[in-house]
Amino acid sequence: MPVMVNGPDEARLRRAFLEEAEEIVQRLSESLAHMEESADRELVNEVFRLTHSLKSESALMGYQSLSRLAHAMEDVLGKVRSGSLSLGREALDLLTAGADRSAVMMADISRTGTEDGADVEDLVGSLAVLVGKESAPGAPAGPAAARTLASARGEPAFDAVELRRIEEARDRGESLVRLTVRVLPDEPMKFARAFLVFSNLEQVVNVIRAVPPMDGLPTRDEEYAETVFYLTAPPGDELLEGASRVDQIESTAVERIGFPGAAAGVDASVAAEGAGEGAPTEPQARPAEKSSIRVDTRKLDELWSFVAELVIHKAHISRLCDGVARGMEAAMIHEELLESADSLEKLSSGMQQAMRDTRMIPISIIFSKFPRLVRDLSRKLGKPVELALEGEDTEIDRSLVESLSDPLTHIIRNSVDHGLEFPEERVRLGKPEKGRITVSARRQGGTIVIELADDGRGLDTERIRRKGMDMGVPNASAMTEAQVRELVFLPGFSTKDVVTDVSGRGVGMDVVATRVRTDLRGDVELASEPGRGTRVILRLPLTLTIVNSLLLADQGQLYAVPLSDLDSTAKLPAADISLEDGAEVAPWMGEVIRVHSMSGLLGGDRPSRDEYFAVVLRHGDGRAFLIVDELMEEREIVIKPVDDLVNPLRLFSGVSILEDGRLVFILDTSFVRRDNF
Amino acid sequence: MGAKILIADDLSFMRMIQREILTERGYTIVGEATDGLDAVNKFQALNPDLVLLDITMPNMNGLEAMRKIFTINPKARVIMCSALGQQSLIVEAIRAGVKDFIVKPFKPERILSAIDKALQA
Numbered sequence: 001m002p003v004m005v006n007g008p009d010e011a012r013l014r015r016a017f018l019e020e021a022e023e024i025v026q027r028l029s030e031s032l033a034h035m036e037e038s039a040d041r042e043l044v045n046e047v048f049r050l051t052h053s054l055k056s057e058s059a060l061m062g063y064q065s066l067s068r069l070a071h072a073m074e075d076v077l078g079k080v081r082s083g084s085l086s087l088g089r090e091a092l093d094l095l096t097a098g099a100d101r102s103a104v105m106m107a108d109i110s111r112t113g114t115e116d117g118a119d120v121e122d123l124v125g126s127l128a129v130l131v132g133k134e135s136a137p138g139a140p141a142g143p144a145a146a147r148t149l150a151s152a153r154g155e156p157a158f159d160a161v162e163l164r165r166i167e168e169a170r171d172r173g174e175s176l177v178r179l180t181v182r183v184l185p186d187e188p189m190k191f192a193r194a195f196l197v198f199s200n201l202e203q204v205v206n207v208i209r210a211v212p213p214m215d216g217l218p219t220r221d222e223e224y225a226e227t228v229f230y231l232t233a234p235p236g237d238e239l240l241e242g243a244s245r246v247d248q249i250e251s252t253a254v255e256r257i258g259f260p261g262a263a264a265g266v267d268a269s270v271a272a273e274g275a276g277e278g279a280p281t282e283p284q285a286r287p288a289e290k291s292s293i294r295v296d297t298r299k300l301d302e303l304w305s306f307v308a309e310l311v312i313h314k315a316h317i318s319r320l321c322d323g324v325a326r327g328m329e330a331a332m333i334h335e336e337l338l339e340s341a342d343s344l345e346k347l348s349s350g351m352q353q354a355m356r357d358t359r360m361i362p363i364s365i366i367f368s369k370f371p372r373l374v375r376d377l378s379r380k381l382g383k384p385v386e387l388a389l390e391g392e393d394t395e396i397d398r399s400l401v402e403s404l405s406d407p408l409t410h411i412i413r414n415s416v417d418h419g420l421e422f423p424e425e426r427v428r429l430g431k432p433e434k435g436r437i438t439v440s441a442r443r444q445g446g447t448i449v450i451e452l453a454d455d456g457r458g459l460d461t462e463r464i465r466r467k468g469m470d471m472g473v474p475n476a477s478a479m480t481e482a483q484v485r486e487l488v489f490l491p492g493f494s495t496k497d498v499v500t501d502v503s504g505r506g507v508g509m510d511v512v513a514t515r516v517r518t519d520l521r522g523d524v525e526l527a528s529e530p531g532r533g534t535r536v537i538l539r540l541p542l543t544l545t546i547v548n549s550l551l552l553a554d555q556g557q558l559y560a561v562p563l564s565d566l567d568s569t570a571k572l573p574a575a576d577i578s579l580e581d582g583a584e585v586a587p588w589m590g591e592v593i594r595v596h597s598m599s600g601l602l603g604g605d606r607p608s609r610d611e612y613f614a615v616v617l618r619h620g621d622g623r624a625f626l627i628v629d630e631l632m633e634e635r636e637i638v639i640k641p642v643d644d645l646v647n648p649l650r651l652f653s654g655v656s657i658l659e660d661g662r663l664v665f666i667l668d669t670s671f672v673r674r675d676n677f
Numbered sequence: 678m679g680a681k682i683l684i685a686d687d688l689s690f691m692r693m694i695q696r697e698i699l700t701e702r703g704y705t706i707v708g709e710a711t712d713g714l715d716a717v718n719k720f721q722a723l724n725p726d727l728v729l730l731d732i733t734m735p736n737m738n739g740l741e742a743m744r745k746i747f748t749i750n751p752k753a754r755v756i757m758c759s760a761l762g763q764q765s766l767i768v769e770a771i772r773a774g775v776k777d778f779i780v781k782p783f784k785p786e787r788i789l790s791a792i793d794k795a796l797q798a
Binding site: 191245 | 764765767776797
């Protein structure tokens with residue numbers, strides 16, 4: 001049977017599959033379109049490889065019809081490759097129809113989770129006629145799929161994630177090993193014994209899968225009398241022997257087994273050939289967030305328990321209303337109401353937390369695309385790269401996933417392209433030949449910190465400074481290192497000449513900065529040590545929808561500044577304000593920063609007073625005063641997106657509606673940074 | 678041989694059995710602790726090659742003591758002693774890095790072979 005998964009893993013796996021398969025089908029369609037013009041050998045190989053991947057991956061997920069269709073296409077292309085079939089109009093039309101049908105089927109799978117009802121027999125039949133053999137209706141999806149699904153040697157059907165890890169290990173020159181561990185019959189804790197071996201193994205090799213699995217305490221300890229570990233390990237058995245050298249083990253058996261890819265009947269030369277060519281595959285833009293989501297039932301249970309409690313409180317309050325009607329004593333009502341309000345507050349914050357949890361999803365959904373991205377880039381550029389991913393379990397808000405994927409991809413591409421040196425240079429510098437990129441995620445309080453580090457050449461701040469001076473950035477010559485690094489985020493720095501000029505990065509970092517700072521209300525900073533590497537650090541709010549903010553009022557309208565964008569509040573005497581280069585400035589903490597007023601931002605004049613209420617806004621390193629009529633309270637607000645039509649100045653990142661119906665505009669403080677330069 | 682071993686168990690009877698088995702094999706018992714806190718203090722003071730740590734002890738249980746010991750020396754060799762039914766605690770201890778575990782009641786060979794293997798590793 002296909003991969004056995006349940007619960008949230010299934011959705012995650014399916015999503016990973018769809019993402020990959022959608023990309024394959026898209027490239028398939030593109031390549032077939034090119035074939036219309038000219039079908040050289042390389043192109044045929046590419047298309048062959050794509051159909052082959054589609055076949056294997058869909059078979060692994062149990063999508064038999066899709067796999068069957070891809071297999072029929074692969075057969076035709078196999079004949080074309082070997083020269084026994086010429087690629088005529090009919091073949092091209094059928095293959096294109098096959099690619100189109102696959103795309104439709106995947107859209108169905110994406111919507112319903114199954115391919116039920118898909119009929120591919122017409123196409124499969126026509127394709128089979130082309131290769132000169134009639135396909136038996138209802139036959140399984142060919143020998144390859146059959147072998148992967150139910151191996152004669154009893155190997156499990158690895159899922160997409162496992163396959164990827166195996167593939168990466170193969171690229172590192174490791175082999176796939178089946179380690180069978182038998183525990184002595186008198187061991188009273190067989191699971192713990194097997195777990196001890198597992199834990200030792202995990203420290204030296206990559207365990208891909210354990211049968212039975214190692215997660216959670218088993219109900220039947222006896223099942224662990226024999227445990228099979230599928231793992232990838234470098235040549236030599238010493239590591240494995242060392243790890244399984246614990247007490248109470250009856251026997252261990254080490255077998256090196258073939259890679260599942262090889263078992264699937266791929267023509268190895270084609271696989272190798274195909275993989276080396278073509279543009280590095282950038283992960284495609286993710287399909288728009290689905291209107292239905294899968295939520296862990298435990299999270300829903302938790303929410304439900306809050307609802308149950310809510311019902312009790314409702315009853316309590318109804319009773320109090322009755323009490324009022326019956327002339328209950330005011331002091332008593334007051335006391336009970338206070339108690340109720342207190343409980344309701346706890347409840348609502350609990351519900352908010354639980355609700356937010358349902359929106360959370362592990363960041364591995366983004367990270368899982370990086371090994372492939374790095375591998376492709378590494379091959380294309382001829383730079384061997386080792387990629388380490390850390391903190392993949394870190395949960396982020398679903399709404400962040402889409403916007404975060406591109407900037408991270410961008411940064412990684414920069415790292416491989418510009419950050420890492422070529423192997424010869426690295427060797428000359430006494431560095432390991434293989435460059436290293438580490439991508440890590442962790443939660444720090446209410447913030448998600450994502451760090452992308454490479455051990456490449458680092459930023460050449462002097463060259464960036466010179467570039468800045470050339471571009472006419474004021475004060476570039478006197479800037480601190482940190483300020484110079486910040487120049488990389490300027491729009492002008494993404495020009496072609498800089499890419500080749502600045503040793504380091506520069507390509508489109510302004511886009512990254514805008515996305516992270518403005519769209520995601522986070523921050524990004526660069527750290528670098530010449531010759532040692534560069535780190536890009538992203539800090540993102542845990543969620544985009546509820547934000548702690550300070551409410552401000554100006555000319556009767558309410559505004560809010562997220563606390564993360566607020567440095568402090570201040571009283572600003574009018575006498576402190578002066579003019580510098582036509583802009584109003586005032587001293588603050590030993591610096592001179594810009595002064596804005598809310599009315600000024602909206603095109604009016606600053607009201608005339610002796611002393612103003614102001615907040616000090618911050619955006620990255622930038623600070624600026626903002627004068628308002630009134631500073632109000634601090635509170636959590638729920639942010640709703642704002643239409644650009646009512647926000648022509650892009651001053652606001654959203655709106656919120658208070659419980660009394662008043663509208664609050666949420667300030668987008670990115671103008672503060674723009675002022676700096 | 679003669680490796681230095683610290684025994685931690687709140688039952689004096691249990692400590693006695695362990696002491697006898699181990700001394701007979703030529704190990705040196707550098708100390709005996711009667712609760713978790715005592716075990717941590719003695720570990721720090723005596724720097725033994727290996728600790729035999731009971732899970733159920735008063736005044737800081739074995740798991741907590743294990744964690745403290747690992748913060749003092751992340752490479753410490755610790756063997757947990759547990760009763761049947763404490764499998765989840767053992768798994769937790771393995772995650773934290775203990776070298777092996779022994780389930781009570783145990784035969785002398787068990788404790789010896791576990792210690793021998795842990796000291797070899």
